[in-house]
Amino acid sequence: MIRGLGEAAEKLGIKTENTAKKGKTSKVKSKSNSQPNMNIEQIPMMYRAQVSGRCSLQFAGNNEDLEQWRDEWVYPNSNNKNQPRYQHKEPTLGIVDKSYRIKIEFPFRLFSNCGQDSILRPALGKNGIPFIPGSSIKGLFRRACTSEQAIKYCGDNKQLVPGILRFHRAYPIGDWAGTKQVSIRRNRQIISETRYRIIDVIHPQQKRQVEGGGSPKALASISFYQPTCIFELSSSNTDIKWKEVEEILLKALQNGVGGKTSTGYGLGAHIPLQSPLLPDYPVNIGFKGLGVSPLLRSDEPEFRPNVFKATLRGHVKRLLGGVCNNKNALEQTVNKFFGSSEAPGIVNIFWEVREENYNQNDLTPTYDTEGILHIDTPNIIDLRFLEQVLKFAFVMGGFGKSWRRVSHTKFYPRYSKLAQGLHIGCHWECSDADWVNVNSTNDLKKFLNDLYELCKNRLGTQPPSAVNWREAWHPKRVVVYSKVVNQSSAVQLFHDSTFKTTPAIGGRNPNDTRPKFFSSVWHRMLPVSNNKYLEIVTVFYGDGQSPTGGERTPWKHKLEDNQLQNFIESLEEKGLQLSWGEKPR
Numbered sequence: 001m002i003r004g005l006g007e008a009a010e011k012l013g014i015k016t017e018n019t020a021k022k023g024k025t026s027k028v029k030s031k032s033n034s035q036p037n038m039n040i041e042q043i044p045m046m047y048r049a050q051v052s053g054r055c056s057l058q059f060a061g062n063n064e065d066l067e068q069w070r071d072e073w074v075y076p077n078s079n080n081k082n083q084p085r086y087q088h089k090e091p092t093l094g095i096v097d098k099s100y101r102i103k104i105e106f107p108f109r110l111f112s113n114c115g116q117d118s119i120l121r122p123a124l125g126k127n128g129i130p131f132i133p134g135s136s137i138k139g140l141f142r143r144a145c146t147s148e149q150a151i152k153y154c155g156d157n158k159q160l161v162p163g164i165l166r167f168h169r170a171y172p173i174g175d176w177a178g179t180k181q182v183s184i185r186r187n188r189q190i191i192s193e194t195r196y197r198i199i200d201v202i203h204p205q206q207k208r209q210v211e212g213g214g215s216p217k218a219l220a221s222i223s224f225y226q227p228t229c230i231f232e233l234s235s236s237n238t239d240i241k242w243k244e245v246e247e248i249l250l251k252a253l254q255n256g257v258g259g260k261t262s263t264g265y266g267l268g269a270h271i272p273l274q275s276p277l278l279p280d281y282p283v284n285i286g287f288k289g290l291g292v293s294p295l296l297r298s299d300e301p302e303f304r305p306n307v308f309k310a311t312l313r314g315h316v317k318r319l320l321g322g323v324c325n326n327k328n329a330l331e332q333t334v335n336k337f338f339g340s341s342e343a344p345g346i347v348n349i350f351w352e353v354r355e356e357n358y359n360q361n362d363l364t365p366t367y368d369t370e371g372i373l374h375i376d377t378p379n380i381i382d383l384r385f386l387e388q389v390l391k392f393a394f395v396m397g398g399f400g401k402s403w404r405r406v407s408h409t410k411f412y413p414r415y416s417k418l419a420q421g422l423h424i425g426c427h428w429e430c431s432d433a434d435w436v437n438v439n440s441t442n443d444l445k446k447f448l449n450d451l452y453e454l455c456k457n458r459l460g461t462q463p464p465s466a467v468n469w470r471e472a473w474h475p476k477r478v479v480v481y482s483k484v485v486n487q488s489s490a491v492q493l494f495h496d497s498t499f500k501t502t503p504a505i506g507g508r509n510p511n512d513t514r515p516k517f518f519s520s521v522w523h524r525m526l527p528v529s530n531n532k533y534l535e536i537v538t539v540f541y542g543d544g545q546s547p548t549g550g551e552r553t554p555w556k557h558k559l560e561d562n563q564l565q566n567f568i569e570s571l572e573e574k575g576l577q578l579s580w581g582e583k584p585r
Helices: 002-011 064-074 134-143 147-154 206-211 242-254 306-321 327-338 380-396 413-419 441-459 491-495 564-573
Strands: 094-096 099-105 171-173 179-186 189-196 199-202 219-222 228-234 283-292 348-359 366-376 426-430 478-485 521-529 532-540 577-580
Touching: 099 242, 134 147, 134 242, 147 242, 228 242, 283 380, 306 327, 306 348, 306 380, 306 441, 327 441, 366 380, 380 441, 380 521, 380 532, 441 478, 441 532, 441 577, 478 564, 491 521, 491 564, 532 564
Parallel strands: none
Antiparallel strands: 094 099, 099 228, 171 228, 179 189, 199 219, 283 366, 283 426, 348 366, 478 532, 478 577, 521 532
16 A cells, blocks of 8 residues: 555656656655655645645635645646646537437536535546536436336336437536636736636525524535536447437436536526527516625625525524524425435526626725526425515515625615725615515515414414524514604614624624624615605614513613614614514613
8 A cells, every 4th residue: 555655656657756857757665664765745635634734625715735735736747827728629519320419508507516524526537627417417308208218218226128329428618617817916017817717606694684693614625617418328329319318318417417407507598599498487576686795715706696596585684583483493494495415306497697796996896787587496385485485585575695784885875985895794775676575664664474374374383482593484573663864874783983893783792803793773765756765774673582672782882881772763763663573761
């Protein structure tokens, strides 16, 4: 084993004690107890044990191991930083001898996991070129076939009758690493830097946002950014109908390929210059939004459609957590909808982008996006419940990063000028006013009351009792105020020198240098008609210690009394009316 490692090191160009002489190479002497004297830092990351101090790829923060592993994999011994050194050339498409090749483009991301490493990554072939196994493609293809087609092309399940079709691996062509050259200022100089969008980020937030507590965590994974892939099939049968095969394959891809399809990965596949193949989902709502853009590890802005599923998951926990104090029942329901490490969920979401723009000129990059959100789940009762949760998300806040605040660029331009490129908040609009149907304080009261009843009927205990979470939606833990306005009445309260230094609004304790947790207040400017908005302020006033509110420590201001009552009185002075919940005492 030791000898093999030494020989492997020589092949990789790693100098050992016996290969360091100028102009000479020699084999490591074969002694049973001898070990090659090599510098461990010269061993590529891919060949190191996944343990702390040698190589750790899992975490997506400031991780030098991850960056070195990526560089060694994507650009090994190469001066060309524009695209991966190793890749397959684009082949001749269509029928070639007994093979059939089709080129497919994906509008978002494509994820495939080999299950063999500490980082979620695709299977790797020769020279590290990633691929999707033919067995995975065969499984997709079979599910899109009729029973006769399945036996004909794929064989029977007992493997007594072989199929006439062979499924080869699918592989990306071109820049499969998502490379981008950017110019940045460093030490008063403009330099060119290569950034890669292939490293994806998994950033779970529900425990911190909804339940309270926990620490931020960002996990790394590998997914292809808007890739172009070649799918290859072959058959020795000269009578095979390749046109029919292509139609079945496209139908199969319509339902998604790879993993994480429930959040839009691997969906929308299409032949170049043709429209995306969209899944046939029953709920289709048009949205338009702007806000603070999420960033990849490369600092590239990317509006990530999985925020819609994350938002729904968080709100389902909030709403059901306000009527049911059985944590096991809550977790089972949430996992049934959205999945867990043990099983996938039943909810599928796809964001069909119609337009998307980014502003990277300011210190905080922002996005401007428009599209159609498609949602599906097998049971019509579940679907209608989730549609109401989606409406709750839209009415009360929005989607994506900084959703708890209104867009300050749009509703507090004075602050935007003072902040010099630091943006706060988001703003979302819906193309279907009849779907929203919330235009006044009374409409909001009715909507929230109806939704609360819906949640009680679905999972509520008798009487409804909230779980001890930070943002459980219970009338003795949260209060909602609203008012129809032309411009925001309340936005300045969030920048009041006293209120903004409470943990409930500022998200930090007095001695913290930066926010440590999420604000307990939501602020929304819901478009209603003719440049009018329903201004909505949602206030959570519990600690997560008791259903009646606990000690209310998030509202304490330094050594002074808590500011909850003062904030509520300020809302009332500005004309906002109590719209849901019981006024805190």
